[in-house]
Amino acid sequence: MTAWVGRTAVEIATAVREKRVTPREVVAEHLDRIERLDGRVGAFRTVRTEAALAEADEVAARGDLAQLPLAGVPVAVKDNVAVRGESLRVGSAATSRTPADADHVTVARLRAAGAVVVGLTNVPELCVFCTTEGVHGTSRNPWDLTRTAGGSSGGSAAAVAAGMAPIALGNDGMGSLRVPAASCGLVTIKPGHGLVPAGIGEGDWFGLAENGPLATTVEDTRLMLAVLADTEVADPAEPAPFKVAVSLRSPLPIAPVTRPFADAAREAAGVLIKAGHQVRRADPPYPASLGTTGLRYWTAGTAVDAEGLDPRQLARRTRVHAAIGRRFVDGVRADRSREELRRRMEPFFAEHDVLLTPTLAGPVPGAEPWHERGWLRNVLANSRCSPLTPAWNLTGWPAMSVPFGTLPSGAPCAVQLIGRPGTEATLLALAAQMEQRHPWQRTAPLE
Template sequence: MTSWVGRTAAEIAAAVREKRATPREVVAEHLARIERLDGRVGAFRVVRAEAALAEADEVAARGDLAELPLAGVPVAVKDNLAVRGESRRLGTAATRDTPAADDHVTVARLRAAGAVVVGLTNVPELCVFGTTEGVHGTARNPWDTSRTAGGSSGGSAAAVAAGLVPIALGNDGMGSLRIPAANCGLLTLKPGIGVVPAGVSDGDWFGMSENGPLATTVEDARLMLSVIADTGFVRRDGPAAHKVAVSLRSPIAGVAITKPYTTAVREAAGLLIKAGHPVRRADPPYPVSLSLTSLVHWTAGTFVDAQGLDRQHLARRTRVHAAIGRSFVGTARTGRAREALRRRLEPFFDEYDVLLTPALARRSPKAGPWHERGWLSNVLANTNYSPMTPPWNLTGWPAMSVPFGTLPSGAPCAVQLVGRPGSEADLLEVAEQLEQRHPWQRTAPLD
């Protein structure tokens, strides 16, 4: 009997379309793996076992089965996006356990494409921090379960890295796709503004939050992105040469990048040179004020999201974060600091097509009850390991995390690719060249 666990979304969909597999057997096999392994990983807040099997049968009965791009593909959804019939808890006890009447537009598009939602994944409270733990569970890195999967799309990343689903939906407001993808050895792309419908929360953290895919291959990331964006991201007829800038500098002053991540960038740059790209060392002109701009938007977005919730049910770190952000809401809403940052960085991207950086500064923190720890310890832990991602939410430009190399522990390492607005297809092309020349192990060896 053919096993569909560990197959890519593209492979599963092709098999279902060609009737070499049924949606029910594919979904049932993944549900069995979730039941067996998720106790060690903590990816899911809720598993929709019966509903998913029923939906798999509905997919099998569709008259357009042969045309569905994600026919029968099990998918996980981050627990800050509405899934019809399920509550949206945002990692907190302060939200109501009330089923959603409708799907978020990205979830609706996945279902229309033939995907089956098997569950909702764990997030940190209000999706604030770069570690995933709280009242609904702790998401661990399947490659090293002593470490956090990252956040805030930590549960979605853990689910894909553990082979519980081939693809998952997450979102990114300050790195929330790229951080857990980098920790867990996955491919992700935070699209630029307007490419994929947002609607993540009230105001989407002032337009910084974007929905995107978590996958194990560029092909799957491109496929899923095309579905949720409702547009194609096709390959060129032939590879194009892109001017690549290589930077090892942290955008946040005072944060050092550790050797595994700088080594990964240097080796990736060497492969891109061999692929025919002009590559040069060059640092973007990050302003000294970037750390303050990031903090202003990060905390102000949390204050907006916390409005209307019972503060007594929020963790102390979240309450403090929101309280600090209250005085910054007006500043964040004007968008002047973000526009100034874009103007400062635009000349750099007039000269270079792609920026290659480390995805993280160091390995992720130990998994544990970070939600019970103080605000400052959380902020310092987050800043010291993930300073590379926030600038590209502030600018609203596309950015990717691509697996590359390993850490001394054997867990994955990763690089980040950044491009100017509208360059999603170019970034996917460059990532695919890295994948072809330096393939990575797609799922963690949990069995």
């Protein structure tokens, strides 16, 4: 790698502020890596080569350079978040090619902090599924190019795991940050509802979807979250002992947790025990209706996002998903299931500070043309790999994915940390302890 590719966002920003490197030099190195590697990885729908270099020069000329927390840091942005001057395609041929006339608030905050947008990343059509492929390309896992990078923030995760950007913006409606992060060996946090502005699609999937960071370290994750939230997020300092529940139980009987993923959670629990935390096995009281509740919200959110789009230009799986969801839209708008789920979970989280689970129940699917396959086959593939993430979108509570261990294939494995509302700093602190005691390789060895 070159001098600044593979460095963390914190390292890059510090060097830029101290004028040991210019934003243009940093951005140019990352653009060169994108040019060399993205033909194999498929992370980007569009690369902003000239625009990014011009923005890097603008950052260098800023009078407040020495105060910018992300000074000169390249960032990749998921292609369902508006970037001024770029079209917002959301992985579809049915969306408009008209350039956005303004940045989404999260992009505006990243740029205000000194970050430079190097490109928009691939997503599955309308960000529905946990595999990232379609008319704009296929995003592959940089650790195993035969498999998908996950979804729906698959392109953003692939970009960071391949060292094409140190951080990326994604979002999470049913696991769309945590699934690709787990697949690609990254750190992410789905913030609790209201901490980071959403404004995703046509209603945030009824409030399930949240914007959040993808990074290779806990420190970068904390820094990017602070920028996105426009508030301080406590440093992940050594936390006091916490009560941690460990659960290996899948909420969906059709998708049990397979051995490598369960083993990772057990080993992570051992790390937390050695760090002084009170850790015990305990399963949260998942309701039997959780799967059907999630399916209603998932499909109804797509139905709303698909309104006004030409169905002839949508993939068959998307059309079916939206058609099923249309019959649920009115019911979801009046639904009380989320409040009932929160009430059901509150006694468990009164007894435990944090819940530790595997992030995934099984490996993500192969990097294949899933957008050409039937709806049911896609839904089953999604459900079998990621049954453990949607519950925490329904509650609106914070949840992290943290790299931990490797699969038999050599690809990364991961665990999930979940907390009560407002406990993002607690989750980051525990993740930092795990990183210190059980570090991971941050970038895939593509060269």
